[in-house]
Amino acid sequence: MATIEDVAKFAGLSRTTVSRVINDQPYVSEDKRVRVEDAMKALGYVPNSSARRLRSQKTETIAVLLPRITNPFFNHLIESMEMKASEWGYQVIICQTHNLPDKERDYLELLRKKQVDGIIMTSLENEWEVVEEYLQSGPIVLCNENVSTAPVPVVHIDQEKAAYEATIHLIENGASEIAFLQGGHDSYVFRDREKGFLKALNERGISPIETELFSSAVDVKSGRELFHQIQAHYPSINGVFAGSDEMAAGFIYEAVKAGVKVPEDILVIGFDNQAISMLMNPSITTIEQPFQKMAGRCVELLVQQVEQGYNLKHEEHVFPHRLQSRVSTSRQTNLVPL
Numbered sequence: 001m002a003t004i005e006d007v008a009k010f011a012g013l014s015r016t017t018v019s020r021v022i023n024d025q026p027y028v029s030e031d032k033r034v035r036v037e038d039a040m041k042a043l044g045y046v047p048n049s050s051a052r053r054l055r056s057q058k059t060e061t062i063a064v065l066l067p068r069i070t071n072p073f074f075n076h077l078i079e080s081m082e083m084k085a086s087e088w089g090y091q092v093i094i095c096q097t098h099n100l101p102d103k104e105r106d107y108l109e110l111l112r113k114k115q116v117d118g119i120i121m122t123s124l125e126n127e128w129e130v131v132e133e134y135l136q137s138g139p140i141v142l143c144n145e146n147v148s149t150a151p152v153p154v155v156h157i158d159q160e161k162a163a164y165e166a167t168i169h170l171i172e173n174g175a176s177e178i179a180f181l182q183g184g185h186d187s188y189v190f191r192d193r194e195k196g197f198l199k200a201l202n203e204r205g206i207s208p209i210e211t212e213l214f215s216s217a218v219d220v221k222s223g224r225e226l227f228h229q230i231q232a233h234y235p236s237i238n239g240v241f242a243g244s245d246e247m248a249a250g251f252i253y254e255a256v257k258a259g260v261k262v263p264e265d266i267l268v269i270g271f272d273n274q275a276i277s278m279l280m281n282p283s284i285t286t287i288e289q290p291f292q293k294m295a296g297r298c299v300e301l302l303v304q305q306v307e308q309g310y311n312l313k314h315e316e317h318v319f320p321h322r323l324q325s326r327v328s329t330s331r332q333t334n335l336v337p338l
Helices: 005-009 015-020 030-043 049-056 072-087 101-112 128-136 159-172 190-201 220-233 245-257 275-280 291-308
Strands: 060-067 091-096 116-120 142-144 153-156 178-181 239-242 266-267 286-290 315-318 322-324
Touching: 005 030, 060 072, 060 101, 060 291, 072 091, 072 239, 072 291, 091 101, 101 128, 101 322, 116 159, 116 291, 128 142, 128 266, 142 245, 142 291, 159 178, 159 239, 159 266, 159 286, 178 190, 178 220, 190 286, 220 286, 239 245, 245 266, 245 275, 291 315
Parallel strands: 060 091, 060 116, 116 142, 142 153, 153 315, 178 239, 239 266
Antiparallel strands: 286 322
């Protein structure tokens, strides 16, 4: 039996265009409409009437939940998601949770009230058990956060492995006391990175610093503040693993002002390979995530579930990360600041 994908291929058009013709939607040229109708006749494709009725109830809108749009990582994710969604005939609404569990639940209600067709969650402010009940109302895809028990598609990098590699990199370049600056709340990402961080320290016989001092780091401002806190309370620290390039940049900015040399006195590594990591002096070593590919896959997975139905099962899509070595962790004076 022919499918809508077969019709699209036969007509030489996108699946979205075929869907618009089938559902008698506007903004389709007469030429394309004829090509779709001819392809349907040639293949004997007959749209399922009940499926068409269900499709007509769709909002063609996806909600993307994120902590804050000012973070360049999430900014890039959203841009890529919007571009991919438009290819499928969907629009994206941005929902900032500001790391607040109640705010997250408010946005999840959009799914229950049928105001959106599905939700992509780039962070989790509640435990998964709270989120899971909303699956009765529509599909959810997790991006960045990996919850092994969640019966949904999960798109992410191996956060534990990335943190392990970042920490080993610091150690192998001379760091012996390392601060773990990994965000302002206890997220699944934080837990995975902490596992990788502690694993690396344990393997190399380095004791972790027992303190809650670094738990508030989230952006450039807190990176700047934490430099002074570390200098005041832990002046022997000679390595910093920051949860974002923003934090790393703030830390380095204050270090340079105070006459502390990076990397000679202290090594710094960030996360996400944001533009600021290349523009800082010294440039920042970082972990790169393929946000464009991750964003595109999230949208594809969600739209497929909206249009074809969804099963409650755990499905992981793990993308490769890359450690981009720059000046902030290398004491080689001839290293080019890429």
